[in-house]
Amino acid sequence: MQSTRSLPRWRRVFQSNRLYLAVLMFLVVFPHLVGWITGDSPFGVGGRPRGQSVFWQSVFIEVFILAILTMSYNLIFGFTGVISFGHALFFGLGGYILGLVLQMTDLGPEIGLVIGGVIGVAICGLLGFLMGLVSLRLRGVYFAIFTLAIAEMFFIYIGRWPLTNAEDGFALNNIPELLNSTRNRLTYYYLALVLVVLTFLFIRRLINSPTGKVLLAIRENENRAQAIGYNTLTFKLVAITLAGMMAAGAGMLHVILNKKVGPETLGLTYTVDPLLMTIIGGVGTHAGPLIGTAGLHLSERVFNREFIIGSTTINIGQNWSLILGIVFIVVVLVFPQGVVGTWARWRQRRRAARAPTEGGDV
C-alpha cells in the first residue's frame, strides 16, 4: 500500500501504545542503567554473576516469568470468566517435563531443550484440553474443584516420586550454555523480556480477534453466547488449552533460571500468586496482570526484611503471604476492578465531571 496511508496507521499504533513502549524501552536499558548508576557491570563483576545490576536482572526475570503465568491465568479467569484453582499444575508440569527430558535422556542440551520444550508445552496443552473437556460442560464450580483436585494430586504424588527425588527435586545442569543464567544472565533477561512481550501481544491479538470476542461474551453471559449459536465449550477449551501451554512455558523458564526442578513449583503458591496478581492488577485487562505481578513481586523484594518500629521488630517477609491475603480480600471487596480498572473508572468519572463545566463557569 501507499506509504502515505501506512504512515498514519503506524503512527496511530505508536500513539496508542506509547506507555507500553516507554516501559519496554525502560526495561531494555534497565540492566545497563543500574550498571551505570552503581558501577557494577551488567555482565557481572570479575567474571562472576555479582553486583547490583545482575541482582536486579534476576529479580526482573522472576517478574517476567510470573507475568507470563499471570497473563495466561488472566486469559481464562479474566477474559473467559472460568475459574481455575489448579494453574500451578501446568507451571510445574512444564518444568518437570523439560527437566526430565534434559536430565534423563542423551539428547544433549540444545536438542533436549527444543524437544523437551515442545513435548512439555504439548502435554500441558493436552492436559488442559482434557480437563476442560470433562469438567467445563458442568457448571463453573466443578471446573474449579476439578482443577484443584488434579493439581493437588500431582503435587502430592510428584512430591513423593522417587524418580524425581521426591520432595528434594533434582538439579538441572544440562542446559545450553547460552541460557545458563549464571554466566549469561543478561541474555536470559532479554529472552524472558521478549517472551513476555510476545505473550502480551499474542493475548491482545487473540482477545481482539473474533474468537476473543466470543470469549468475552462467554464471560459476560454464557447462556446468551450459547443462544446466539456459539459452541461455548469449544471456545472455553481453546482458552484453557492456550493458557495451559503458556503456563508450561513460564514453568520452563522458571526451572532454567533456578537450575532446579522441585515439587514446590506444583504447589498452591503458583496458583494463588497468579490469582492474586490478576485480581489486584485488574481482572480482564491487558495491563492488569503486568502491573499486579510487577507491583507484588517487587514489593515483596523490597519489604522482605525486618522493620523495627519502636521496640517491636516486625518481620514482614515472614508474614508476607498473610499481608498479601488481606490485601487480596480488601481488593476483592472494595476494588474488584483492580488497579487498572479502578484507575480507568476514576479517569472516566473525572472526565465526565469536567465535561459540563468546560463550557460554563471555568
Place this chain on the structure above:
Amino acid sequence: MQRTRGTYALILTLTVGLLAFSFITSAGDLGSFGTTLLSGLFLGALYFLVASGLSIIFGLMDILNFAQGAYFMVGAYVTYSLFHLEAFQGIDVNLRFPLGVVVGTIIGGVLGVVLERGLLRPLYARPIFQLVLTFGVAIVFGEGLKAIWGTEGYSWSTVTSFGIHQSQFEIFGRQFGAYRLFVVAVGVVLIVLIGLLLQRTRIGIIIRAGVEDSEMVEALGINVRAVFTMVFTLGCAVAAFGGAIAAPFLGANLGMGNAFLLPGIAVVVLGGLGSYMGTAVGSFMVGLAVAVVARFASEFLNQTVWASITPMLLLILILLLRPSGLFGKESR
C-alpha cells in the same frame, strides 16, 4: 422412585465391594480388617463434620466454601492450645478438653459470622468473586495460624481428659484406640442431630425450602439472608468442632486444612451437591475408601502416597462418572 432404588443399590454395591476387597486382601486376619474398618469409620465421621457444612451452605447459598478446611484447622489449634497452654493448666484435666472443644467451636462460629456478614454478603451479585474470596480467606486463615502458632505442627500430649486418648479395647485379638470409636459416635450423633434440625424444626423447613428455591422462600416473607447467616455460621462451627474433636488424635498442623477440605469436597460431590442424606452416606463411603486404599497401598505396594491422593482420585472419578452424585438432581 426408580432412580432412588438404583442409588441405594449402587451404594450397597460399592460399600460391600470395598469391604469385601478389604476382607479378602487382609487374608483372614480379622484384626487387620477391623482396624481398616474402624479407621474408615473414623475418617468418615471427620469428613462428615467438614462436608456437612460445605453441603448445606452450597445447597442453600450456592457458595462452595473453600475456607471450610481452614475452620477445621482453627478448631484443632484452639482446642490444642486450651488444653496445653500454661495459663490453663490450673483447670481440671477432665474439664479442659470439653472446654477447648466448646471454645474452638464458638470461635469457628464467630469467624463464620464474620466471613458471611462482612465479606460474602456484599458479593452475592458476583458469585465467581465469592468463590475466589473464600479461597483467599482460606489462605489468610492458614497464614494467620502460621503467624500465631508457627510452622511446626503439634501433637497431643499423653495426658487427656477421662483418659480417652490412651484407653484401648480389644477385638479379634488386636488393640484399638477407644478414641476413634468416640469420634465415630460423635459423628453419628451429629448426623442425627443435624438431620433432626433439618427435618423437624421450622428453621429446618426454611433451609430445605431455600435449597429448592431461595427466591420463592423470600417471596413468602421470610428473611432468607438471616437464614443464610445462620446456616453459614452453623456450617463453620461444625467444621471447627470437627477439628476440635480430631485434635487429640491428629494434633494440630498446617496441612490439616487441605487434608480435610478435598475429601470434604469429594464427599459433597459424591453425595450430590446440596443433599444432606448424600453427604452423610458419602462421608462414610469416602472414609472407608481412603482407609481401604491406605492399608492396601502400604501393605502390598509399599507406598503411602496412594492414601494421600485417594480423595482426589475419588473426586476426579466421581466428576467423570457421575457428576450429579448419588442423590443429586440430574440437571446441568
